[in-house]
Amino acid sequence: xxxxxxxxxxxxxxxxxxxxxxxxxxxxxxxxxxxxxxxxxxxxxxxxxxxxxxxxxxxxxxxxxxxxxxxxxxxxxxxxxxxxxxxxxxxxxxxxxxxxxxxxxxxxxxxxxxxxxxxxxxxxxxxxxxxxxxxxxxxxxxxxxxxxxxxxxxxxxxxxxxxxxxxxxxxxxxxxxxxxxxxxxxxxxxxxxxxxxxxxxxxxxxxxxxxxxxxxxxxxxxxxxxxxxxxxxxxxxxxxxxxxxxxxxxxxxxxxxxxxxxxxxxxxxxxxxxxxxxxxxxxxxxxxxxxxxxxxxxxxxxxxxxxxxxxxxxxxxxxxxxxxx
Amino acid sequence: xxxxxxxxxxxxxxxxxxxxxxxxxxxxxxxxxxxxxxxxxxxxxxxxxxxxxxxxxxxxxxxxxxxxxxxxxxxxxxxxxxxxxxxxxxxxxxxxxxxxxxxxxxxxxxxxxxxxxxxxxxxxxxxxxxxxxxxxxxxxxxxxxxxxxxxxxxxxxxxxxxxxxxxxxxxxxxxxxxxxxxxxxxxxxxxxxxxxxxxxxxxxxxxxxxxxxxxxxxxxxxxxxxxxxxxxxxxxxxxxxxxxxxxxxxxxxxxxxxxxxxxxxxxxxxxxxxxxxxxxxxxxxxxxxxxxxxxxxxxxxxxxxxxxxxxxxxxxxxxxxxxxx
Numbered sequence: 016x017x018x019x020x021x022x023x024x025x026x027x028x029x030x031x032x033x034x035x036x037x038x039x040x041x042x043x044x045x046x047x048x049x050x051x052x053x054x055x056x057x058x059x060x061x062x063x064x065x066x067x068x069x070x071x072x073x074x075x076x077x078x079x080x081x082x083x084x085x086x087x088x089x090x091x092x093x094x095x096x097x098x099x100x101x102x103x104x105x106x107x108x109x110x111x112x113x114x115x116x117x118x119x120x121x122x123x124x125x126x127x128x129x130x131x132x133x134x135x136x137x138x139x140x141x142x143x144x145x146x147x148x149x150x151x152x153x154x155x156x157x158x159x160x161x162x163x164x165x166x167x168x169x170x171x172x173x174x175x176x177x178x179x180x181x182x183x184x185x186x187x188x189x190x191x192x193x194x195x196x197x198x199x200x201x202x203x204x205x206x207x208x209x210x211x212x213x214x215x216x217x218x219x220x221x222x223x224x225x226x227x228x229x230x231x232x233x234x235x236x237x238x239x240x241x242x243x244x245x246x247x248x249x250x251x252x253x254x255x256x257x258x259x260x261x262x263x264x265x266x267x268x269x270x271x272x273x274x275x276x277x278x279x280x281x282x283x284x285x286x287x288x289x290x291x292x293x294x295x296x297x298x299x300x301x302x303x304x305x306x307x308x309x310x311x312x313x314x315x316x317x318x319x320x321x322x323x324x325x326x327x328x329x330x331x332x333x334x335x336x337x338x339x340x
Numbered sequence: 341x342x343x344x345x346x347x348x349x350x351x352x353x354x355x356x357x358x359x360x361x362x363x364x365x366x367x368x369x370x371x372x373x374x375x376x377x378x379x380x381x382x383x384x385x386x387x388x389x390x391x392x393x394x395x396x397x398x399x400x401x402x403x404x405x406x407x408x409x410x411x412x413x414x415x416x417x418x419x420x421x422x423x424x425x426x427x428x429x430x431x432x433x434x435x436x437x438x439x440x441x442x443x444x445x446x447x448x449x450x451x452x453x454x455x456x457x458x459x460x461x462x463x464x465x466x467x468x469x470x471x472x473x474x475x476x477x478x479x480x481x482x483x484x485x486x487x488x489x490x491x492x493x494x495x496x497x498x499x500x501x502x503x504x505x506x507x508x509x510x511x512x513x514x515x516x517x518x519x520x521x522x523x524x525x526x527x528x529x530x531x532x533x534x535x536x537x538x539x540x541x542x543x544x545x546x547x548x549x550x551x552x553x554x555x556x557x558x559x560x561x562x563x564x565x566x567x568x569x570x571x572x573x574x575x576x577x578x579x580x581x582x583x584x585x586x587x588x589x590x591x592x593x594x595x596x597x598x599x600x601x602x603x604x605x606x607x608x609x610x611x612x613x614x615x616x617x618x619x620x621x622x623x624x625x626x627x628x629x630x631x632x633x634x635x636x637x638x639x640x641x642x643x644x645x646x647x648x649x650x651x652x653x654x655x656x657x658x659x660x661x662x663x664x665x
Contacts, residue, residue, distance in 0.1 A: 135536060156625075158654055160485035160639070163537045191537065205536065211460060212488045212516065212531040213655040300481075314485070329483055330538040 016043060020051040021082050024062065024072040033069035058082060058099075079125055079147075083255045092121030093151055093266035094259075100124070104131040107205055107221040110150035114209070114217040118152055123262065125149035132223065134203060135192060141234060145227040146243075147202075147254055151265060153218045155273055162208035162215055163315050166192050167284050168272045169204045169220045172264035174287035177201075180260055181248060187289025189333055190308070190317045194224070195289045198335055199242035201225055222261065227251045281311060290333055295319070299331040308333070341368060345376040346407050349387065349397040358394035383407060383424075404450055404472075408580045417446030418476060418591035419584075425449070429456040432530055432546040435475035439534070439542040443477055448587065450474035457548065459528060460517060466559055470552040471568075472527075472579055476590060478543045480598055487533040487540055488640050491517050492609045493597045494529045494545045497589035499612035502526075505585055506573060512614025515633070515642045515658055519549070520614045523660055524567035526550055547586065552576045606636060615658055620644070624656040633658070 019041050024032065037048045052070060056062055058080035061073040081097050088094050096118070103109050103126035110124040125148065132142035142148045153165065170188045177186045177194065187195045192204040202224035209216045225243035233241050244252050272280050285291065290308050297304045297319060306321030317328040344366050349357065362373045377395060381387055384403035388396045406422050413419050421443070428434050428451035435449040454473050457465035467473045478490070495513045502511045502519065512520045519527040527549035534541045550568035558566050569577050597605050610616065615633050622629045622644060631646030642653040 135538075159487055159533060162484055162535075166537045207534070207536050207541075208484060209534045210487075210532065212491045212533075213460075216532075 016041065016047070017051045017054055018082055018086065020048065021055055021060070021072075022086070024055075024070060027072075029071070031065065031068040031071045036069070055082065077254070078127065079255055079258060084125075084258055088259045089263050090121070090266045092119070093269075094123045094262040095119075095121050096123075098122070098124045100126040102126055102128050102130060105129055105133055105221075106148055106150040107133065107207055107219050110152050110219045110221070111207065111209070111217075114152045114219065120152060120154040121266070122152040123149055124151075125258070133205060133221075134223075135205060140203070140205075140223055141237065142223055143228065147222070147224040147226050147258055147261070149258065150219050150221040151262070153220060153269060155215055155218065155269075157215050157273075158213055159208060159210040159215050161277070162206070162210070162218060163191075164272065164277045164280065165208070165218050165220060166204050166206040167277070167280050167311075167315055168268050169206065169222060169265060170194075171280055171283045171287060172268040173202070173204065173222060173224075173261060175268070175283070176257070176260040176264040178287075180252075180257055181244070183247070185247075186287070188284060188287050189290050189335070190288070190311065191315070196242050196247055199230075200237075200240055201242050201244070201247075220265065224257075226254050226257065277313065277315070281313070281315070284311065290317075290335065293335060296334040297328055297331045298334070299328060304328075341366065341372070342376045342379050343407055343411065345373065346380055346385070346397075347411070349380075349395060352397075354396070356388075356390065356393040356396045361394070380407065402579070403452065404580055404583060409450075409583055413584045414588050415446070415591045417444070418587040418594075419448045420444075420446050421448075423447070423449045425451040427451055427453050427455060430454055430458055430546075431473055431475040432458065432532055432544050435477050435544045435546070436532065436534070436542075439477045439544065445477060445479040446591070447477040448474055449476075450583070458530060458546075459548075460530060465528070465530075465548055466562065467548055468553065472547070472549040472551050472583055472586070474583065475544050475546040476587070478545060478594060480540055480543065480594075482540050482598075483538055484533060484535040484540050486602070487531070487535070487543060488516075489597065489602045489605065490533070490543050490545060491529050491531040492602070492605050492636075492640055493593045494531065494547060494590060495519075496605055496608045496612060497593040498527070498529070498547060498549075498586060500593070500608070501582070501585040501589040503612075505577075505582055506569070508572070510572075511612070513609060513612045514615050514660070515613070515636065516640070521567050521572055524555075525562075525565055526567050526569070526572075545590065549582075551579050551582065602638065602640070606638070606640070609636065615642075615660065618660060621659040622653055622656045623659070624653060629653075 023037055034045055034048045038045050052062055059078035063071045063073050081099055106124045106126050128144045129142035129148050132140035134140040174186055174188050185196055189195050193200055194202040205221040207219045227245045228243040230238050230241045230243055295308050304321050306319040309320050310318045312318055319326045319328055359370050359373045363370050377387055383405035386398040388398050406424055431449045431451050451473050453469045454467035457467035459465040499511055499513050514520050517529040518525055530546040532544045552570045553568040555563050555566045555568055555571055620633050629646050631644040634645050635643045637643055644651045644653055
């Protein structure tokens with residue numbers, strides 16, 4: 016009903032609509048109208064009220080509150096339920112706590128900012144207001160050995176949503192978990208899994224994207240290597256619309272993975288990749304390698320040709336040619 | 341110092357030793373003696389005190405309190421620290437909570453009884469007083485795909501400790517995670533893992549053994565299929581000594597696994613196995629199969645020969661010939 020009140024206000028955007036009319040149109044009491052208006056204000060909507068004229072929505076909130084995100088969300092389970100927080104230490108941490116308590120597959124946790132956002136291998140992830148920082152709980156009935164494939168599922172979903180939204184093909188995936196634009200980091204994925212010996216209990220897919228942010232305001236040690244959607248398109252983008260597209264793409268590719276396995280995900284990943292057929296430096300636990308990335312194998316490992324032989328990279332970090340990293 | 345007081349009482353077992361003498365021998369105050377005695381009583385030691393005679397240890401506690409377990413524990417990290425509880429819902433759950441808070445590798449959680457003990461695939465695990473129910477936190481720097489190997493590490497360690505302690509070769513391992521004696525279940529292993537895409541954060545190895553228990557007192561739906569060490573050897577066994585041997589064997593095989601990989605673990609597992617070269621019924625998510633178990637492959641999957649072809653079983657439950665299960 017709160018959503019219905021919001022929709023009614025939106026349909027009169029710019030004009031006042033009386034509490035009496037809202038109550039009549041939605042067949043609820045004046046007190047109920049007042050309660051829903053209060054709840055919407057708490058979520059961040061700016062609603063002006065004037066005696067004898069009623070209520071007026073003053074522009075749409077920029078916050079990713081449930082009312083903004085869920086209206087028009089074309090998914091069956093991703094984003095449902097949707098937990099919204101102005102600030103969290105880490106959306107992955109909160110999603111894990113919820114997963115332990117048994118929330119259903121698709122449950123999504125979003126924070127406007129993270130105070131302790133994490134990247135791969137325990138690194139920090141700078142995540143101020145203006146970005147998209149969210150985590151989705153999934154429960155695929157698969158062996159834990161297949162958990163790492165989920166990062167590819169999320170990468171393909173993210174790249175597809177970004178391509179379709181930006182109408183540009185320049186977004187690429189750097190193995191294993193980064194989104195790049197012109198060699199600079201636009202975002203990343205942090206997959207975490209918990210399971211028994213032969214069964215995943217839950218996967219947490221964390222996605223972070225630099226959306227309406229200025230790269231020059233990032234910490235100096237990384238600002239030369241990052242980009243943002245604001246920088247790419249030259250204006251702020253609609254974060255709620257992008258989030259809906261990301262959730263829909265994630266749900267779609269997740270179902271492909273569950274039903275048809277890793278092969279179609281891998282094929283799509285290769286189309287979006289930004290690192291194959293390029294000369295790379297790779298930092299691995301066993302040392303540094305330089306070579307040509309030739310493929311990703313059936314387990315998601317990177318195949319690097321170096322000195323005439325193929326090395327299989329399971330864990331590592333890639334540096335593209337000319338990369339200052 | 342508490343342990344020193346305990347050792348001193350033990351060395352006078354059956355006889356009184358005065359508080360004055362304890363204080364003098366250990367060079368501590370009388371108040372300190374009294375405090376340590378109180379602490380030992382809280383741990384479950386029965387210590388008699390009589391005026392003008394002093395303190396007397398009344399038989400060793402049967403409880404697996406730290407003083408009983410840690411004295412003589414020949415490990416570097418397994419069992420250290422050691423968390424002891426009279427009762428828990430599940431030692432794996434508590435170990436996971438501790439692991440999330442960052443406890444070091446080797447941290448061990450033991451409960452005299454579990455109110456919600458778990459087996460594989462979410463099943464219940466009956467765990468009354470008299471058994472051994474404990475969980476160890478490990479942090480191998482490995483890819484999550486290798487997590488399932490840890491169950492084999494624990495199975496080999498458990499079988500080895502039981503063989504050496506019981507001086508019988510009749511204990512066998514049933515793929516993937518059960519200890520058997522004459523076809524009946526003596527105990528099991530529940531491995532759980534949490535990790536990122538390419539790195540295990542922590543593994544929890546839960547081990548449950550029916551030690552000083554009577555199978556006929558087990559719930560009727562399982563009592564025909566279980567056995568206990570009391571039943572095997574005809575008397576109660578020293579649970580603290582067995583626990584120390586299990587922790588030492590687990591540490592040893594864990595280090596073998598980390599340093600030399602899965603091959604030596606697999607070879608040892610095959611020596612202790614109770615299911616290869618036998619006709620089996622296997623219940624899998626895809627249905628039921630009957631065949632001969634011929635080997636365990638390099639990933640720990642069971643290879644079953646059925647109708648002239650080899651099937652690879654990743655998840656499933658085995659029923660041995662004549663098994664009523």
